[in-house]
Amino acid sequence: MQSTLFHRAAVGLISLMISGMAVASDWTERSDHNLRPGVTAVSQEVYDLHTTILWIVTIIGLLVFGLILISMIRHRRSRHPNPATFHEHVFLEVLWTVIPFIILIAMAVPATRVLIELDDSSDAELTVKVTGHRWKWEYEYLTYADDNNIGVSFMSNIATPPEQINNPVLAGGLFPYGTAQDAVGNEFPEKGANYNLEVDQPLVLPSGQKVRFLVTSADVIHSFWVPDFGGKKDAIPGFVNETWAKVPEGKEGTYYGQCAELCGKNHAFMPIEAKVVSQAEFADWLAQKKEEAAAAPDLTPFADLDEAMELGQQTYAGNCAVCHGNNGEGGVGLPFAGSDFATQEEHLEEHIHVLVEGRGAMPAFAAQLSPRQIASVITYERNAWGNETGDLIQPEDVYEQE
């Protein structure tokens, strides 16, 4: 399909029609009109299919609308007072049933070919398990070349600062959950170029090698989508879906994606950032990550309550506030401010346990946060917002539970 004259003419014309259409793979020159050709061979084929079908439907549309227009001009009563009386025409009716059928077959052939290609995730050199969480992605590197026991995994959170996102303009307005009410009237910082797309820890991939993604979910359905890799795959709890990408050498760079299946409150705020690097760079990165993973956790005790509270506040804002509220007032999750759970001594063990193991809709944080962070955030929840229990939880207390 790619090489036909018709196809090249289609691409050229559409590029002319839609001025400024970006064909570059760099996200900074991102298109705001049209599908992205992407960086993989498959994504290019998908783009070519898209261009062909767009061109076909445009021609069909223009033909039909042209006929309607001609009829509206020439067959209006003022010019054509005596209507014809025909009301059937077997040949025409057969013709406009058969011709669309032939066009459909012509479309189905290349579509089938690309679909079969997309479906084949065999012989991958790197396998990454992608798990959707509300509302972040977890990447676990399973196998690379001969290494079947990598043991590297991490969470990838949105890195756009909340002050850029929450810009409420109305005090007591339609923000029924009050999460951003306290920011009304603030000066809001300018939004960065990668607003709502940047993450704290990107997915790092090697170029020139086939990467298989095993996609699943820990809670609700998400969808893993990097447009430049040519398509999306749903992350479904209890299922492991497969998809793959092979970014050619020389196309190293950062490719962004977003969750594409409604997954609750922060559906719009769980971006994907894939950093594609050379194989040598990837090997170095992976070795460093393995070293970090093997190291013993930092269990240095907090010197005093203030030290724990400071780290706790940061950790809370980055991981807990989204469900439990900026001021512990609750929301999707339970409230802490003044609650029995966060103030009564008898719930302390349970408090630690729930953070480590999770409970119901509350995810387990043992894999995402260090014992030091978990200890600090529990300390924070039990001392902030007037709770003031004086409880100081040490990393060791948490590590015992893990």
Add this chain to the structure above:
Amino acid sequence: MSTAAAAHDDHHHHAPTGLKRWLFSTNHKDIGTLYLWFSFIMFLVGGLLAMVIRTELLEPGMQFVDPEFFNQMTTVHGLAMVFGAVMPGFVGFANWMIPLMIGAPDMALPRMNNWSFWILPFAFLILLSSVFMSAFGAGHPSAPNFGWTFYAPLSTEYGPASTDLFILSVHMMGISSIMGAINVIVTVFNLRAPGMTLMKMPLFVWTWLITAFLLIAVMPVLAGAVTMMLTDRHFGTSFFSAAGGGDPVLFQHVFWFFGHPEVYIMILPAFGIVSSIIPTFARKQLFGYASMVYATASIALLSFVVWAHHMFTVGMPLAGTLFFMYMTMLISVPTGVKVFNWVATMWRGSMTFELPMKWAIAFVILFTCGGLSGLMLAITPVDFQYHDTYFVVAHFHYVLVTGAVFSMFAAAYYWLPKWSGVMPNKLLGELHFWSSLLSVNLLFFPMHFVGLAGMPRRYADYALQFADYNFWISIGGFWFGLSQLFFLAVCLLCAMKKGEKAAARPWDGAEGLEWEVPSPAPFHTFETPPVVK
């Protein structure tokens, strides 16, 4: 027997007045009017919710609502429009017009007709109460927030308490729809005037007959889906919970087995309306009547074997994916036949462009745009890119707004003279048409662009490259919303009988039994069946 006796009785006594006339009505015209007003009110309510969505999306950043509230808006907007505006709207037209078109004195089951309407306001009170509680209640308990497609487990394990209100209201809407559909089928099969053979019925009656069969086939499936949700939520079953051995993808299969025929439930009556209006104003018989009937029937049959094209990304086996791709592409053949037939009806006619014709032509062109983007979506490898983006949102709004809703405007302008006895106000009608036509394209056309460029749907906030188009989409949205106030004025004027008096046959090219009775149509018509030659 008793129905005939009651009708006879009414004839001799005074027509019922006041609240009782509407509450206890068994008259197809009054019930039709109730349905149509209800549908229009829900259209405005659903529109208001859409205005909240468009206000938030005017600029990047969260300015007006919390993302959680945003999700509730998209959910209830979809439910109100699908189950509150479009479906009851078409039932309203069916109530008014099917008996008049086939020469029947009323619907076959008038008391059930009353019941099927009066369930609806309560169903929607239940659903909308959750929005009021969320916006104004103490603690702002969330309204349904999982999208109108309510995928599990977001709507089951993770659904808010108001999900139970949603389940109850969907059950009630389903009962109402099934009863309405039974009524249409019984009426069409039993109450046709002598000589009105099936292949002489106006296409609106044909498309509604087929729609009614679709409704009876799939509304119970929807009821099954929400019942399984209910037991998953409260009675310990695990139909859709992977942790309990269930299957979240099963939910999607069940939902779309309802949901795809549902799409045709919302468009087949529109085909019937347009097939009535175009011949009238082209002054030429409908081209290919028989092929229109067969095309409608084949679309209906095919609609049962394409459901999984809504879920190409869930990871189906290759063979399954291919099957659903081919079947979906196939459906464009009978749909194309319909469009070509309409064009051929206009061809060498003697056309004038009164308001119903304007809306009908806008329907043919813009619905075709929606159909063509549908064909693009059928190409599975590309759908992996389009799926769940604004491209899909653009597609189904072209089909449902400039398709279904535009056909209802066409129908309203076409039959308002018959219903009210006065012609709709021309100036307001023209303003309504042109204002809606321009704004609806500003509203929905750029959605194709942001969708292709990669903006996922149901996003409360977006990356910066989508900002320019979203601004104009929002402006188009506010403009389209305000344009509907012209229509409200048109309807109110007609209801108050203000305007030029309408003749029994206000459109000179119009054919059909409905134009044989005076305008406004008397309370009882065709008590003695007319004879159709």
